[in-house]
Amino acid sequence: MNPYNYLYLSALLFTIGAVGVVVRRNAIVVFMCIELMLNAGNLSLVTFARINGNLQGQVFAFFTMVVAACEVVIGLAIIVAIYRSRRSASVDDASLLKR
């Protein structure tokens, strides 16, 4: 199978993730979309590894996963904390820094 198809899929996933981040208000969904974008990136990296015939891209993907795991821990903690104090998971409600 043509490895370039994985890149197209990756681009599609990234676009879906990016649009989701911009248009959705629910923090959980936004967070999931961010994960989608990260994984789209991972998919590209793995594909590039395959195309170029070396392991650099795959190794990079592992690093991205570790970073993503950390990000999930912190990000979810923040979302839960905001939800507890504001009874809302909407990202538009958390716009207090402007004032």
Add this chain to the structure above:
Amino acid sequence: MATSSALVYLIALPLAGALILLLAGRRADKWGHLLATAMSGSAFVLGLIQLSQMLGRPTEQRGVGQKLFEWISVGSFNVEAGLLLDQLSICFVLLITGVGTLIHIYSISYMSHDRDRRRFFAFLNLFIAAMLLLVLGDSYLSLYVGWEGVGLASYLLIGFWNQKPEYATAAKKAFIMNRIGDVGLLFAIMIAFATLGTVSFAGIKENTESASTGTLTAIGIMLLLAAIGKSAQFPLQAWLGDAMAGPTPVSALIHAATMVTAGVYLITRSNFIFDAAPTAQLLVLIVGAITLLFGAVIGTAKDDIKKALAASTMSQIGYMMLGAGLGPVGYAFAIMHLITHGFFKAGMFLGAGSVMHGMDGEVNMRRFGGLRKFMPITFATFGLGYLAILGIPPFAGFYSKEGIIETAFNAGGIQGPIFGSVALIGAGITAFYMTRVMILTFTGIPRWDEKSHPHESPILMWLPMVILAIGSVSSGYLLSKGDALVNWLAPLFPSEYVHEAELFAPIVVKVLALTMVAIGVAIAFVKYSRTTVQSVAPEDVTLLTKIVRRDLLQDEFNEALFMRPGQVATATLLKIDEVVVDGAVRGVGKMALGSGTLLRKTQTGFVRSYAALMLIGALVLIAAIWVVVQ
């Protein structure tokens, strides 16, 4: 020159008194006045000891010095803080501490009802210390410190009752007008340093021969400006009348006997400069002559007893300046008049204070009258001072003032007759206004309210008055007996002056002066003793009287010539500062603020808009890279 390590204590004692009283605060209220008086008194005793030691030394070794510390040492410029006590300084030391101590004693009683008596005595001690530094300094720089110190003490004491706004204003007026003179002294010091490289009296004296006449004239004129400011001479005389806002002992000590005569000291001390700069010396003469008439004329129209005496002080210092401007022949007479004036004018001021004390603070002479019966001691002492200032023989003023008038007549050339006549006319006017003060205050029918109960002052007040009255009677005779003071001061001044042919014999001048005095007294008697004096100053008077009542328009003159243009200049500068300087500064701030306000609108606070912007930015970046790579 011999040295003496005791000189510094003359200054240190009263200074310590001032510091203790100011730092101890209300704790010292009970004993503060006694300490201050003791400090002043011990300085007087130290002065007497110095005098006796000085008398024991041969003439050429009488001056003693004391090096205190190295003050300024920059490159070739070295100033040592040092003291110098010679035949001239000792006269001042004894006058300052002697009269000062008497006035301390007087003030114990005079200020006894004042809550701030301790502060008053602290300032008096501060004044004594500063004035002693002024006359004991051995360089113009040391003198300058004392000069500023007495200005400060004068300011603090004029404004002592500063809860009254007009008194505080009077203090500021005195201080500011003095500053103008102080600038002159500063310039003189600068010129002396720039051209002669030294600021000590001895150093400048050595260098006068090598210095150009122009330099010496410049220094002389600047010194004269300093003397004009401090001694209330024309045209910086306007502050002295208002300075009477201070308590009366202050008027007696600072604004009659000592501080205002500092200008005469400065000129006499700088004799080596003025003798080598005839133009500056002539200016001293002119200033003295104008002021002696100016002050005397103002004195004729004053109803406030203290202001009448202040005008008289101005006029008498004019005599001293005239004497000092006459050169080596006149210095000794200027100093002699300074000393005798210190006695009789301080005595009269204390008398005026005693009258005010008995009349509940009233100063308007039109509300006095017939006080002779109620205050016999005040009347007697004031009367002796009156006879002394008139120059009736054998009272003190006769020897000193007549000396100046005679010397003025013998000045030679056209100057002799002019300045001699001015001094003579001044003597006549002096006799008029002083007789007016005597008649209005002590004779005639009482013009005060029933509420007033005039009474003689307590012993602490009349004792100093009596001692000063004794000085008013005897000091002239003692100082001129066998030319005592002239010979005493002679080593300080050049002796080889050419004696001009005498215009008039001394006896003629004396007769002329006494005639003028008699005329003045007679006019005053006719005008005030024969007619009833109104208790309110009459309004339907000639324009001339009105002008004289307003101090010959000196305030109006200063306001029109200096104050208003100064205010306009200040307002303009303020406007420039506000528009240009502040405008630039505020403009920068406004610009930053404005651009911030505009840019702030891009910050919505919504996470999603930030994310969208990041996305757009990333896309634009990728597109740009793609375009470039292609």
